[in-house]
Amino acid sequence: MRQTVLNLEESMIRQVANAGMGRSDVLKFWFGESDEATPAFIRDAAIASLQLGETFYAHNLGLPELRDAIAAYSTGLRCPGAAPIRVDRIAVTSGGVNALMLAVQALVDAGDEVVAVTPVWPNLTAQPMIMGAKLRCVSLKPVAGEWRLDMAELLAAITPATKLLIVNAPNNPTGWTMSRAEQASILAHCRLTGTWILADEVYERLYFDHTPNGCAPSFLDIADPEDRLVVAHSFSKSFLMTGWRLGWLVMPASMTPHMGKLVEFNTSCAPVFIQRAGLVALQGTNDVTPQLVAHLKTCRDTLVPLLQALPGVEVATPKGGMYAFFRLSDQDRFGDSLETAKRLVVEAGLGLAPGNAFMVNPTPQAQGWMRWCFASHDVVRLEQGVQRLQRWLAL
Numbered sequence: 521m522r523q524t525v526l527n528l529e530e531s532m533i534r535q536v537a538n539a540g541m542g543r544s545d546v547l548k549f550w551f552g553e554s555d556e557a558t559p560a561f562i563r564d565a566a567i568a569s570l571q572l573g574e575t576f577y578a579h580n581l582g583l584p585e586l587r588d589a590i591a592a593y594s595t596g597l598r599c600p601g602a603a604p605i606r607v608d609r610i611a612v613t614s615g616g617v618n619a620l621m622l623a624v625q626a627l628v629d630a631g632d633e634v635v636a637v638t639p640v641w642p643n644l645t646a647q648p649m650i651m652g653a654k655l656r657c658v659s660l661k662p663v664a665g666e667w668r669l670d671m672a673e674l675l676a677a678i679t680p681a682t683k684l685l686i687v688n689a690p691n692n693p694t695g696w697t698m699s700r701a702e703q704a705s706i707l708a709h710c711r712l713t714g715t716w717i718l719a720d721e722v723y724e725r726l727y728f729d730h731t732p733n734g735c736a737p738s739f740l741d742i743a744d745p746e747d748r749l750v751v752a753h754s755f756s757k758s759f760l761m762t763g764w765r766l767g768w769l770v771m772p773a774s775m776t777p778h779m780g781k782l783v784e785f786n787t788s789c790a791p792v793f794i795q796r797a798g799l800v801a802l803q804g805t806n807d808v809t810p811q812l813v814a815h816l817k818t819c820r821d822t823l824v825p826l827l828q829a830l831p832g833v834e835v836a837t838p839k840g841g842m843y844a845f846f847r848l849s850d851q852d853r854f855g856d857s858l859e860t861a862k863r864l865v866v867e868a869g870l871g872l873a874p875g876n877a878f879m880v881n882p883t884p885q886a887q888g889w890m891r892w893c894f895a896s897h898d899v900v901r902l903e904q905g906v907q908r909l910q911r912w913l914a915l
């Protein structure tokens with residue numbers, strides 16, 4: 521087996537979850553998903569498709585009607601003046617993670633330099649490593665109660681030798697989002713260095729600041745259609761469809777036929793009945809996302825002040841996403857976040873994700889972080905979770 525694969529670490533979130541699986545007394549906030557099932561009108565579309573016998577292979581790039589719907593949906597979310605997203609830039613994928621892996625397969629050779637903004641969902645750093653890339657991480661920093669990107673540090677890290685920049689905003693786990701000005705400088709810089717940008721924008725609509733289109737700033741608002749930009753999206757988060765495995769990519773049109781070849785060799789296509797469900801989700805008169813975002817905002821505004829009130833807990837208010845990323849400041853007791861997360865499961869009945877899962881070679885300052893997914897249907901569970909944490913910290 522390839523040494524790179526042997527070297528891959530088992531997911532730390534899984535290690536914690538495995539310690540608490542099957543225990544009904546644990547309040548679980550470790551995975552990045554809501555505890556609400558997919559809305560019935562979306563499930564019904566998949567059932568209807570299966571009833572019709574739509575059980576065959578589909579086009580590598582997705583059903584034409586779904587690609588059209590994605591192009592229209594994505595165009596509808598753009599800021600005034602942005603280029604419309606044409607259908608020849610779209611590939612349907614089997615989830616956001618598959619979209620990201622396809623992009624990395626298309627862009628990264630063994631030995632290529634890749635820069636990633638961290639902390640970040642671990643798959644985003646594992647994927648280039650699987651391809652044999654040399655990975656360099658630029659860390660976000662918590663400053664005065666919010667996460668910030670040191671632009672000078674990032675731009676200095678991206679040189680003509682950098683093949684790909686990977687950036688996820690709104691960010692999992694910190695909730696950091698990128699400003700339009702930051703996007704514009706990154707795009708201008710990457711045009712000069714010839715670096716591709718892989719923007720993971722799966723949380724673009726789970727954004728709590730008021731904007732005209734209800735979205736976090738997207739690279740698609742400012743890039744030209746043929747810029748070296750690939751954007752990964754997912755149905756998982758905005759439409760409560762994590763288990764369905766459906767996502768999409770937006771890329772330069774010249775790249776799309778080649779992406780179709782890669783889809784063929786990875787999954788061949790997304791299942792038709794799943795695509796039918798995605799189509800209904802996008803076209804539904806009942807847009808599930810605004811309601812979801814309003815509820816997530818309530819969850820955030822319940823959880824974050826309660827955490828902020830706990831002595832020894834530091835937390836920045838997330839602008840987007842579904843996570844609170846907080847630090848337990850007593851490093852002697854809680855520095856090893858994996859250990860702390862396992863103890864919290866066993867000793868407090870609280871299931872959180874360890875911060876180290878989102879960092880590559882964490883520095884001492886990066887120790888002691890925990891991620892709490894606040895996408896809970898029942899807000900009371902969040903309050904109960906904080907009570908458990910408070911009691912445990914006081915032990």
Ligand SMILES: Cc1ncc(COP(=O)(O)O)c(C=O)c1O
Pocket residue numbers: 552615616617618641688691692720722753754755756762765766767
């Ligand atoms: C930042 C980020 N990107 C992509 C994904 C992939 O989502 P999915 O594969 O469910 O579409 C996730 C899931 O947690 C994520 O947090």
